[in-house]
Amino acid sequence: MSSAPDVFEASLDEPPKYEVPIEGTTDGGDRVPDLSPREALERWLNKLRVSRSESTVSAYHYRLKHFVEWCEEVGISEVGQVNGWDIESYETSRREQGLEPITLNNELGTLQSFFEYCVKVELVDEGLPTKVDPPVVPAADQVSKVRLxxxxxxxxLTHYVATECGSRAHTLLALAWFTGARLGALRGLDLEDYDREQQCLKFTHRPREETPLKNGADGERFVGLPKQACDVVDAYIQKHRLEKYDDYGRRPLLTSERGRPSTNAVRAWMYLATVPCLHSPCPHGNDPDTCNFLDYSAASKCPSSRSPHQVRTGSITWQLNRGIPPERVAERVNTSIEVLLRHYDQPTRMEEMRERRRPYLDRLSFGDEEGDDR
Structure with missing residues (x-):
């Protein structure tokens, strides 16, 4: 009785063939993997981390997390399933949530970039990015008007001096206001970066120790502080700062019970530090004794509290209003003059008249000027 030939038996006329099927994976294989929208997004963000700052990657994550969650809610399990109608439906759902046009523009613009990556690695059809249509936003509306x-x-600041001088909230607000620095830069400060004698702060790019600067080594700089700010920092160091170390043996200037605070913690501290009913009656008619907005986890929901970025915007506008030349302000806050004037310089008309034009008012009076028309 003959038996069936062994599958690995070689023919006399041709060399042996050994074929082992390998499942496609996210790291390679014979076919493009069926990635979910969440998996595809994580892969794209990881790729961006090579060349983009962590703050930029984080911004992209927050812009697209709503899309990923929407896909999961409607049952889209593979990013390759997304079509033009899905994009239209998602945009409609976001509009119905009352988003500002500039916010929707940013979200859809980032979604378009994400789909362009997906096309490049053959996860979606090549025409999908063109089906994303970010709304056109007038130039005047492309900058958020919200600031401190x-x-x-x-x-x-006057409230804190009178009630809790040198507290963590007081110090964070004073540093942010008098320097105009970004959240990440303030979080990355060490105790040794503050020089009381020279009245300045040193901002250093330390990406390997998890305290990078937005613009990398180009963001390294010394920033001078007025005596008022130094007095606050001194009080904080003497009375309120916890003697803590971070995971790299460094001593953070701003500390939490665990050492160096997380980015989210610093953001929450700023929201809580800028709740208006700390210094005046609640503009929203709430009772401070029962208002939930005075809770650490809910302060960001207060319509009048401000984020670190909004404090930065207010600080930059104030510095310009005080007559500091734009190029000097740009150096202090580590941005270009073009970006500074487009996105951060937001004086009200009254502020502009009162502060910027005051040095010229004396020229607008009649007197014994030479060259009077006779």
Whole structure:
């Protein structure tokens, strides 16, 4: 009785063939993997981390997480399933949530870039990015008008001096206001980066120790502080700062119980530090004794509290209003003059008249000027 030939038996006329099927994976294989929208997004963000700052990658994550969650809610399990109608439906759902046009523009613009990556690695059809249509936003509306205004900043700082001078909230707000620095730069400061004698801070790019600067080594700089800010930092160091170390043996200037605070923690601290009813009656009619917005985890929901970026915007506007030349302000806050004037310089008409034009008012009076028309 003959038996069936062994599958690995070689023919006399041809060399042996050994074929082992290998499942496609996210790291390679014979076919493009069926990635979910979440998996594809994570892969794209990891790729971006090679050349983009962590703050930029984080911004892209927050812009697209709503799309990923929407896909999961409607049952889209593979990013390759997304079509033009899905994109239209998603955009409609976001519009119905009352998003500002600039926010929707940013989200859809980032979604388009994400799909362009997906086309490149053959996860979606090549025409899909063109089906994303970010709304056109007038130039005047491309900049958020929300900022911490000078009068409120002054009221908050005065409140802290009188009630809890040198507290963590007071120090964070003072550093942010008098330097205009980004959240990440403030979080990355060490105790040794503060020089009381020279009245300045040193900002250093330390990506390997998880405290990078937005613009890398180009963001390294010394920033001078007024005596008012130094007095706050001194009080904080003497009375309120916890003697803590981070995971790299460094001593953070701003500390939490665990050492160096997380980015989210610093953001939450700023929201809580800028709640307006700390210094005046609640503008929304709430009772401070029962208002949930005064809770650490809910302060960001207060319509009048401000994020670190909004404090930065207010600080930059204030510095310009005080007559500091734009090029000097740009150096202090580590941005280009073009970006500074487009995105951060937001004076009200009254502020502009009162502060910027005051040095020229004396020229607008009649007197014994030479060259009078006779």
């Amino acid at each position: 205004h000078t009068d409120r900043a002054q009221a908050l």
